Amino acid sequence: MLRNCNGFSILEVIGALSIFLVVIMLMLPILIKTYEERSILDYKKEALVLLHNEKESYLYDHGYEAITKEIVNGRRTYLLTFDGEAPLIKLCVHWEVPWNKKGKVCGYAKK
DSSP states (O other), X not given: OOSOOOSOOHHHHXXXXXXXXXXXXXXXXXXXXXXXXXXXXXXXXXXXXXHHHHHHHHHHOTTOOOOOEEEEETTEEEEEEEEEOSSEEEEEEEEEOTTSOEEEEEEEEEO
């Protein structure tokens, strides 16, 4: 056999590297999906805050106009829509994440 075995053979290094690469390749789709879901939740959280703020403005600001408008917050764009008549109104916030998934949250306000 080998008399002077002071380190790893090239075969052991290639085997360890291949196992490491297989583990990384198995984890990559999970990490990408986790990132996408976290981004979707960030969009939804921000949309809920916008919906709450617009609902409060509609209820308590006397000169507030209930019109459809586009809200840009950083690189994110939201579309605020109003539906219904004066006593009861439905407010919806629509958004689209970068990988073409759309979201929507709605709420009602009664003046």
